[in-house]
Amino acid sequence: MKVCYRKERCGGGRVDKVDELIIAALKDDSRVSLAELARQVHKSRTAVESRVQKLIEKGIILGFTINVAEDDQTLQSAFLMLKLNGSSCHLVFPKIYQYREVVQAYSLFGDVDMMLEVRYRNFEELMVFKENLLKIEHVNEVVVNPVLKAWR
Numbered sequence: 001m002k003v004c005y006r007k008e009r010c011g012g013g014r015v016d017k018v019d020e021l022i023i024a025a026l027k028d029d030s031r032v033s034l035a036e037l038a039r040q041v042h043k044s045r046t047a048v049e050s051r052v053q054k055l056i057e058k059g060i061i062l063g064f065t066i067n068v069a070e071d072d073q074t075l076q077s078a079f080l081m082l083k084l085n086g087s088s089c090h091l092v093f094p095k096i097y098q099y100r101e102v103v104q105a106y107s108l109f110g111d112v113d114m115m116l117e118v119r120y121r122n123f124e125e126l127m128v129f130k131e132n133l134l135k136i137e138h139v140n141e142v143v144v145n146p147v148l149k150a151w152r
Contacts, residue, residue: 015060018043022051023061030064075119077103077147078126080133082114088138089114095136101129112143 015023021041025032034052038045055061084092089107092114096105104117120126126144133142 014058015055019051019055019060022048023055026052026061026064075121076126077150078118078120079145079147080116080118080130081112081143081145082116082133082139083111083141084113085138085140087113092136092138096133099129099132101125 018041022037025037025040032040034045034049037052038048041048043051052061082092093105093107096102096116099118101118101120102116103119106115106117107113108115118126118129120129123146126146130142130144133139
């Protein structure tokens with residue numbers, strides 16, 4: 001699990017060093033017990049509970065999330081470069097965003113008009129998706145760039 005928070009709200013004296021330690025600990029494991037969190041920041045359990053509640057109320061901690069594994073198949077990533085007829089991203093996007101494969105769509109300046117970040121299970125699925133894109137009005141060309149390795 002992880003905690004989501006708004007870093008820009010952490011400035012301006014809104015959080016102190018203890019709050020920063022609490023946020024860091026929750027980002028590492030948002031399921032940590034209040035007692036364990038209190039031990040980590042050297043405060044009482046009730047003090048830590050109160051601080052966490054205030055961080056939530058102030059909108060600094062936005063929520064607690066979990067990362068769920070996909071079904072038993074690992075998803076792969078690719079970037080698809082689309083060349084369109086004229087300035088037609090605004091016409092093509094409504095037809096593209098409904099596909100479950102699309103993670104993000106970008107309008108670009110230059111030789112490529114639109115770039116899609118997609119997730120797929122196997123290469124055949126990716127090629128079917130490409131063919132579906134080519135059937136959309138205003139889409140002239142689709143170049144598929146599967147991701148070999150993501151550097152972090």
